Amino acid sequence: MNRLNSTSGRLNRLLPWFLPVVSFLSWFAVSESGMVPTYLLPHPKDVLAAASTYIFSEAGQGSHAGRFFEDLTASTIRVMSGFGLAVVVGIPLGIVSGRVALVNGMLGMTVNALRAVPGISWLPLAMVWFGIGLKTTVFLVALAAFFPIYLNAEAGARQVSPILLQAGAMMGVNRLRGTFAILIPAAMPHIITGLRLGMGISWAYLVLGELTGVSNGLGAVIMDARMLGRIDIIVVGIILIALIGRLCDLGLHQLLRLSFKSARRMP
Amino acid sequence: MTTRLRIVGTGRKPEVAPVVLEIQRLSKRFGTHGSGDAGVLKEISMKARRGEMICILGRSGCGKSTLLKILAGFMPPSSGLVRLNGNPVSRPGPDRCVVFQEDALFPWLTVRENIAFGLKGRKMDRGEQQREVDRFVSLVGLTDYGDYLPQEISGGMKQRVSLARVLILQPEVLLMDEPFAALDAQTREEMQNLLLYLWEKLSHTVLFVTHDVNEAVLLADRIILFEKEPGRIKKDIKISLPRPREKSTEGYFAHCRSITSEIR
Numbered sequence: 073m074n075r076l077n078s079t080s081g082r083l084n085r086l087l088p089w090f091l092p093v094v095s096f097l098s099w100f101a102v103s104e105s106g107m108v109p110t111y112l113l114p115h116p117k118d119v120l121a122a123a124s125t126y127i128f129s130e131a132g133q134g135s136h137a138g139r140f141f142e143d144l145t146a147s148t149i150r151v152m153s154g155f156g157l158a159v160v161v162g163i164p165l166g167i168v169s170g171r172v173a174l175v176n177g178m179l180g181m182t183v184n185a186l187r188a189v190p191g192i193s194w195l196p197l198a199m200v201w202f203g204i205g206l207k208t209t210v211f212l213v214a215l216a217a218f219f220p221i222y223l224n225a226e227a228g229a230r231q232v233s234p235i236l237l238q239a240g241a242m243m244g245v246n247r248l249r250g251t252f253a254i255l256i257p258a259a260m261p262h263i264i265t266g267l268r269l270g271m272g273i274s275w276a277y278l279v280l281g282e283l284t285g286v287s288n289g290l291g292a293v294i295m296d297a298r299m300l301g302r303i304d305i306i307v308v309g310i311i312l313i314a315l316i317g318r319l320c321d322l323g324l325h326q327l328l329r330l331s332f333k334s335a336r337r338m339p
Numbered sequence: 340m341t342t343r344l345r346i347v348g349t350g351r352k353p354e355v356a357p358v359v360l361e362i363q364r365l366s367k368r369f370g371t372h373g374s375g376d377a378g379v380l381k382e383i384s385m386k387a388r389r390g391e392m393i394c395i396l397g398r399s400g401c402g403k404s405t406l407l408k409i410l411a412g413f414m415p416p417s418s419g420l421v422r423l424n425g426n427p428v429s430r431p432g433p434d435r436c437v438v439f440q441e442d443a444l445f446p447w448l449t450v451r452e453n454i455a456f457g458l459k460g461r462k463m464d465r466g467e468q469q470r471e472v473d474r475f476v477s478l479v480g481l482t483d484y485g486d487y488l489p490q491e492i493s494g495g496m497k498q499r500v501s502l503a504r505v506l507i508l509q510p511e512v513l514l515m516d517e518p519f520a521a522l523d524a525q526t527r528e529e530m531q532n533l534l535l536y537l538w539e540k541l542s543h544t545v546l547f548v549t550h551d552v553n554e555a556v557l558l559a560d561r562i563i564l565f566e567k568e569p570g571r572i573k574k575d576i577k578i579s580l581p582r583p584r585e586k587s588t589e590g591y592f593a594h595c596r597s598i599t600s601e602i603r
């Protein structure tokens with residue numbers, strides 16, 4: 073029994089790596105065989121070399137050399153500002169509209185209509201309003217992350233069992249404490265889902281915002297590389313964004329678990 | 340250590356104790372669904388004296404839960420009045436606590452934290468709060484389970500926690516809505532004994548809703564028999580069997596039989 077558990081535990085830990093490893097191996101095999109020309113799909117070893125130059129070399133030693141940390145900082149600031157904005161607006165608004173029919177009636181239709189607009193259609197408007205750079209990117213990220221955060225907070229607050237709130241009321245809990253000690257913890261699983269979805273989408277819209285011609289950032293590097301025909305750098309950019317996005321998700325989840333009992337103790 | 344407790348001696352005489360809870364001509368009808376014009380509750384009047392254990396007994400759907408919700412302040416009556424120590428009640432409060440039939444513990448708090456929940460925000464220093472929590476955790480026999488989460492303990496234990504978290508607030512009236520209905524026979528018996536033990540120790544007034552005649556006869560000083568459609572009081576039966584009550588005595592069976600025939 074124990075043995076079985078530990079085997080399946082190990083399997084569970086290895087399972088997520090199955091697809092990445094298989095993809096990498098097939099990529100390697102295809103490149104080695106020479107079936108696909110390198111200007112369409114660069115060889116893994118060239119990508120590795122480009123990545124190493126991009127991350128570790130001194131600036132100036134070849135194109136993009138050593139730019140990684142500057143790009144990472146710029147992009148992270150943009151993502152965090154946009155995401156933070158979405159959190160600050162989305163969570164309170166979501167919770168209130170999950171509990172107060174009047175607010176939900178007022179916001180619901182508009183939010184759902186706006187949600188149907190693809191983020192990319194906001195891009196031209198954002199460029200007119202904010203020009204190219206930080207503000208446009210932050211606007212796009214905030215807008216995109218707002219919807220999952222708001223909608224999940226709203227659903228979470230709406231679905232809180234009335235019996236928990238009644239239990240609080242009978243124990244003499246006032247509205248303010250009820251909100252922070254009962255409503256938010258009870259809605260926490262939904263809130264977390266919204267935050268994680270929002271974080272994921274933030275990175276997607278970051279790249280969109282940076283494709284418009286800003287000078288630094290991970291999205292800008294990808295766009296730059298396309299102009300220069302450096303497909304290896306494009307692949308490096310894609311892989312780095314995937315990695316960083318995953319790390320952000322893990323970090324966010326861990327942070328929430330550290331900060332809230334309800335995040336730690338409920339599935 | 341027991342300074343916060345009101346101990347009632349063995350010589351309790353509920354019939355001369357002051358009236359705590361008074362229900363005056365209380366009626367309830369809901370909108371359009373189900374209940375029809377007759378309403379769910381019609382002209383309920385009754386009194387509960389301090390320290391009394393009253394069982395409300397009736398068939399499913401006769402409005403027992405509805406009455407309890409109104410008493411707790413979760414919903415208003417259509418007409419009539421509820422008074423606690425002479426003052427009309429209109430909203431929930433820690434002087435009338437409910438033990439719900441379903442699981443109403445906070446799943447993100449441990450047993451101890453659930454029990455301490457109502458004390459937070461009271462004028463009481465942390466040490467004193469912790470001592471009170473310790474005392475109530477041990478009163479309901481959960482000393483070894485203080486750090487467990489609700490999802491990690493059994494249904495019977497959850498009801499122990501539900502009991503402790505409201506008893507710690509020293510409510511004037513304890514409202515219990517079929518609290519043991521979902522438990523197996525043995526656990527239910529344990530919980531009934533626990534309730535009686537705590538009731539002897541702490542002098543709260545209990546309104547206990549049940550549809551189980553045996554349970555009512557075991558627990559009650561008075562049984563209020565409800566009839567259906569509309570829900571109203573059919574009979575108010577005094578049970579003067581000596582305590583502790585044995586389930587095998589002739590007197591016990593006689594009461595069960597006569598009440599069962601009333602319900603039919």
Ligand SMILES: Nc1ncnc2c1ncn2[C@@H]1O[C@H](COP(=O)(O)OP(=O)(O)OP(=O)(O)O)[C@@H](O)[C@H]1O
Nearest residue numbers: 369372373374379398399400401402403404405406
């Ligand atoms: N919120 C409500 N809206 C409309 N009708 C309701 C509502 N709550 C209860 N009722 C009706 O009131 C009647 C009594 O319900 P109640 O839950 O009080 O019965 P009960 O005696 O507690 O039954 P049980 O023993 O099955 O718990 C039922 O017919 C039910 O349909």
Ligand SMILES: [Mg+2]
Nearest residue numbers: 403404405516
């Ligand atoms: Mg009921």
